[in-house]
Structures are given as C-alpha cells and as structure tokens.
Amino acid sequence: MPKPMVIVGGGIAGLTLGIGLRQHGVPVTLWEAGHYPRHRVCGEFISGRGQEVLARIGLLGLLGNAGICLARTAAFFERSTSIPPRPLPQPGLCISRFVLDRVLAGEFQRIGGELEAGERWHGHEAPGVVHASGRRIEPKVDGYRWIGLKAHASNVFPLADMELHFLSSGYVGVCRLPGNIFNVCGLFRSETSIPDLATHWQQWLRGSEGSPLHDRLVHARFEESSFCTVAGLDTRGRKPEAQGECRIGDALTMIPPMTGNGMSMALESAELALGPLVKYSRGELEWPQACRKIARACNGRFSRRLLWARWLQQIAFQPLPRRSLMRLAGRFEPLSRALFAWTR
C-alpha cells in the first residue's frame, strides 16, 4: 500500500502536485483554507517552463476548454521611456485564476484526490506533509510594505497583449484574457500603511493622469467582484536546504512578480517534487532523503533566475537605472531576449 500524502494549500503548486501524485496512484488529502472558485492577486500570465509541465501532466487540453488565450506581444512603459510592442520570445498562456484553480481542483477530485476546501490545516510537521501554502507574510521588507492589487476590466485598449507599466511606487501589468477581458494587476510599495486602499484601488491601478497606463485604462470598466488584494509580500531569497521540510511554489520562495514566472515556478517545483514523493510513498526513499532531493532540485533549477529577477526588481524601483536599462533593452533586442531567458 502506498503511503498517503498530505498537501497544505490548494493553489497552483499544491493542486498540480496533488494531480501528479494521484496519477501515480498515491492517496492524497489536500487542505485548502479557501473555497473555489476565487479570484487571486496574479498577473494571470503563465510564462516559462511551467507551460511544458502543464502539457506533461496532461492539463493543457482541459485548460484550453475552460478558456485560455496566448499573449504573443509585450510592451514596457515608464514616464519617459518605452519599449514598443515586440513578439515575446515564448508566448504566455493567459488564464484567469478564477478558472485555473477551479479546473485544477475539479481534476484533482475527479481522479480520486480528497479535497478539504474551506479548511485550514493545523497539523504537526510529519513525514508525508508537503507545504504548498503560498507566500510567507512579512509586514515590512527593507522599510516598505509590499501590496498586490488585481481586478479584471473591459473596455481596455492596450498596444500589446501584455504591457508592463512602471510607476513611481510600483508597477502594473495589463494582460489580455479570453473574452476581451483584461487583467490589471499591480505591485506597490509604501513606507506607511494605506488605509484608503479598499476604496481607492482603481486610482492605484489606473496610474496618474497623462501616463500611458492611464491612457489605456481611461474608459476601463472594472469588474468589482474580481478585485482582490494581498499585503505583506516578501520576494527575498530563501535557501531550500535550510528548511528541513518539503516546500513547493511560493511557500519555497517567491520570485518578483514582474517576471511573470511565479506560476511557472509553482508548476515546475510541483513536478520536481513528484518523483521523490512517489518514491517516498512506495517506501523506496526515506522522508528526509526525499525532502533533500526536492530541495536540491529546486535550488538547481531556480537559483539563477531568482538572482536575475531580484536584480531586475531592484532596478525597477530606481528611476535612473530603470530608464537606462529600458533604453538599452529597447535598442538591443538580444538584451531583452536574454533578460527574458535568464528569468525563466
């Protein structure tokens, strides 16, 4: 009899791992504090090797039927510089998290996974428990509170399928979704708390008057029910080996959102964990060995891209270096292609 596994967290990482384990006949119980479907703060742009994971686990067709579209072009803007629309080196898969998480949860249950939705896991650390519980929360990082906002909107007229707009206090991505809906998602930092965020979120997402972002969204009709927010984001490094437990997705480490690679890392880490966990379940590996193998595989796969992503995130918040890098990347396409590749 295979040993049962417990997964804490039913986001992309936990659900993908749960589906993979069920495909190998492993009994899995997955605890998810929330309910499906639900909106999540996310740019909803899947870019990088995670696309291949979706294909290998056999989920692409399912997601295609549920509603997916491709982002083929990207453009970047800040106050005085822009990189006009260019083909992305690899098109991004765009899908609403409202749909994505629901489809993955449905598939997990269909193939025999036990889903405890609306239930927070309060168990003890033990062999067979995998943490896919998402980002760790830090009220302040480097003296700033980091806040994510997202809402869907219609009546948006971008120049590219995916646009990234740098502002003085953060950045906002505008990404095309199926059905002429656009995801508007931003990461902001503030030294103080923002008490009026819940009432003034549209102002934050629309950017200041005269900015290219404001031009895109001037007639936007936001879907209020899709608005969501997260606070306490922390994209600093975290070494997997130091943890002594099994972690995947954002629970392992969070890549700066501007790369659009977080979901890919969630998918990839789930796939990297799959082999050792199946072996553990079959009694072919001890738990500490399985955890070490997963940590090593994740470290090997992600450390370079995390370094580049964190460097880019720092540049994004310094106007002069940001402008210089944008000018360079605008002029030399190989540089923008290289930055794309190094963060994937």
Ligand SMILES: Cc1cc2nc3c(=O)[nH]c(=O)nc-3n(C[C@H](O)[C@H](O)[C@H](O)COP(=O)(O)OP(=O)(O)OC[C@H]3O[C@@H](n4cnc5c(N)ncnc54)[C@H](O)[C@@H]3O)c2cc1C
């Ligand atoms: C502003 C912003 C923009 C982003 N844009 C993009 C983008 O365009 N492209 C991209 O690829 N990525 C993007 N990301 C990152 C992406 O959203 C995450 O990397 C991805 O959601 C991580 O998936 P996960 O499964 O690890 O965690 P999550 O999706 O956060 O799931 C974790 C789950 O665990 C549950 N949970 C936590 N604790 C418990 C518990 N004790 N018991 C039970 N359940 C628990 C939570 O309810 C949650 O559902 C963005 C992130 C932000 C903040």
